[in-house]
Amino acid sequence: MAEIIRSVKGTRDFYPENMAVRRWIFDKIREISTLFGYEEYEGPCLEFIDLYAAKSGEELVKEQAFVFSTPGDDLLTLRPELTPTLARMVAQQQYNLVYPLRWWSIGPFWRYEKPQRGRTREFYQWNIDLIGTKAIAADAEIVTIAAMFLKEIGFSPEQVRVYVNNRRLMDRAFSELSIQNELKPTVFRMVDRMEKMRVNEWHVYATDGGLSKEQADGLLKLVENDLLWHDSPELVELFKLIEIYGVADYVEFNPKVFRGLDYYTGTVFEAFETGGKSRSILGGGRYDNLVAAVGGDPLPGVGFAMGDVVIELALRDAEAIPEGLGDQAQVLVTVFDDERVSESLRLATEIRNAGYRVVFYPEADKLGKQFRFADKLGIPIVVVLGPDEIETGSVALKHLKTREQVTVKREMLLDQLGKFLLS
RNA sequence: GUGCCUGUAGCUCAAUGGUGGAGCGCCUCACUGUGGAUGAGGAGGUCGUGGGUUCGACCCCCAUCAGGCACCCCA
Numbered sequence: 001m002a003e004i005i006r007s008v009k010g011t012r013d014f015y016p017e018n019m020a021v022r023r024w025i026f027d028k029i030r031e032i033s034t035l036f037g038y039e040e041y042e043g044p045c046l047e048f049i050d051l052y053a054a055k056s057g058e059e060l061v062k063e064q065a066f067v068f069s070t071p072g073d074d075l076l077t078l079r080p081e082l083t084p085t086l087a088r089m090v091a092q093q094q095y096n097l098v099y100p101l102r103w104w105s106i107g108p109f110w111r112y113e114k115p116q117r118g119r120t121r122e123f124y125q126w127n128i129d130l131i132g133t134k135a136i137a138a139d140a141e142i143v144t145i146a147a148m149f150l151k152e153i154g155f156s157p158e159q160v161r162v163y164v165n166n167r168r169l170m171d172r173a174f175s176e177l178s179i180q181n182e183l184k185p186t187v188f189r190m191v192d193r194m195e196k197m198r199v200n201e202w203h204v205y206a207t208d209g210g211l212s213k214e215q216a217d218g219l220l221k222l223v224e225n226d227l228l229w230h231d232s233p234e235l236v237e238l239f240k241l242i243e244i245y246g247v248a249d250y251v252e253f254n255p256k257v258f259r260g261l262d263y264y265t266g267t268v269f270e271a272f273e274t275g276g277k278s279r280s281i282l283g284g285g286r287y288d289n290l291v292a293a294v295g296g297d298p299l300p301g302v303g304f305a306m307g308d309v310v311i312e313l314a315l316r317d318a319e320a321i322p323e324g325l326g327d328q329a330q331v332l333v334t335v336f337d338d339e340r341v342s343e344s345l346r347l348a349t350e351i352r353n354a355g356y357r358v359v360f361y362p363e364a365d366k367l368g369k370q371f372r373f374a375d376k377l378g379i380p381i382v383v384v385l386g387p388d389e390i391e392t393g394s395v396a397l398k399h400l401k402t403r404e405q406v407t408v409k410r411e412m413l414l415d416q417l418g419k420f421l422l423s
Numbered sequence: 424g425u426g427c428c429u430g431u432a433g434c435u436c437a438a439u440g441g442u443g444g445a446g447c448g449c450c451u452c453a454c455u456g457u458g459g460a461u462g463a464g465g466a467g468g469u470c471g472u473g474g475g476u477u478c479g480a481c482c483c484c485c486a487u488c489a490g491g492c493a494c495c496c497c498a
Binding site: 084109115259305374403 | 424456457458459488489490491492493495496497498
């Protein structure tokens with residue numbers, strides 16, 4: 001065999017088995033999104049690099065995006081995220097849209113990263129946003145959608161948790177510790193790293209980073225305070241609504257959650273696995289100035305994004321992926337010998353016309369081989385039409401899972417099929 | 424972008440510097456209209472790639488590519 005040209009680094013091949021899992025996840029996403037009345041949309045995969053330069057940090061475009069120039073000397077990028085596209089689409093039609101706007105999308109994205117477990121260069125991302133209202137009920141709805149999805153896809157509250165915080169609350173708390181505004185982004189990162197370091201290590205790290213000893217101690221105390229949210233009217237309201245939505249056991253206050261993005265202004269949240277891995281599954285928050293960043297008038301919004309790679313890993317670890325996904329054929333119609341090909345084909349067509357998914361074995365191989373074929377493909381029912389059956393106007397059906405085999409008159413075929421498929 | 428680890432049959436992995444193996448899978452056959460079992464055969468490898476050291480390299484050295492882990496980053 002000649003050498004096979006390899007696939008592009010960081011991309012994935014979706015063989016039918018993988019595709020069935022992806023389909024299942026995507027269907028669940030659609031189900032939850034539309035359940036709350038969100039409309040599906042999609043943007044282009046290619047955008048001018050300027051769109052990201054307007055909003056995102058330097059690093060994103062310079063180091064983590066696929067950027068290339070066209071023969072016409074345009075600088076384009078394969079989209080690394082959807083939010084700027086969303087902002088652009090909203091800005092372009094700003095006064096033709098009906099608010100509050102509820103939109104969702106799922107599509108491919110690219111980031112030039114070093115691939116490793118849970119991180120690829122090409123991935124799919126679910127985006128869902130509620131734009132045009134500052135009401136805290138909107139934040140609650142978005143958080144609920146995240147929690148509901150995790151619940152419906154099969155996670156228990158013990159396995160995953162949506163951690164919620166509020167930037168305004170933390171901002172105030174930082175001010176009370178006399179942390180200057182310029183230092184706040186750094187402090188965000190410091191808090192983010194608390195989980196990964198020992199207390200002593202962190203203390204050194206924090207004071208090296210410009211905090212006084214008292215400020216570092218104050219921060220440590222701050223993030224241990226599980227009741228801090230009582231100081232935020234927004235969070236109090238949010239948790240009240242979450243209760244009513246019925247997903248309170250999936251949602252929890254966590255002062256350590258900040259999110260990396262600068263544009264979040266209020267509610268921020270991130271869903272994690274609760275086990276040892278504690279990978280980040282999805283994240284989002286409220287942004288009040290996104291549309292303005294691409295040239296529109298200011299418009300508040302709240303939303304989140306979820307990548308397909310980590311969610312699938314987490315689902316696998318949680319053993320939450322069901323068996324038998326995919327749309328395997330339900331019936332295999334065998335071919336007894338060369339003289340009876342058309343008779344079998346007629347039968348296959350008849351069954352297919354009744355709405356069943358039917359595979360027709362294309363040649364008169366040994367029956368054993370045809371049965372083995374059905375077995376390997378997971379086709380549950382095999383139909384045999386041999387000389388005996390044809391002579392008596394009947395047909396033989398075998399259910400491979402139960403090993404039950406019956407011979408029925410041809411007019412009873414569909415009845416019997418229905419019975420088999422129920423068992 | 425940085426560091427560490429790993430690349431041997433389709434898959435999972437063996438093999439003191441001295442002619443590369445196993446299990447599973449795959450194909451064929453038997454059980455003579457019927458799958459998972461059993462038995463008997465069979466195919467399949469320039470040992471990731473390219474250099475180097477050596478009388479001789481899967482084994483040692485260098486580079487490169489790919490994968491994994493930890494950083495960095497996380498839109």
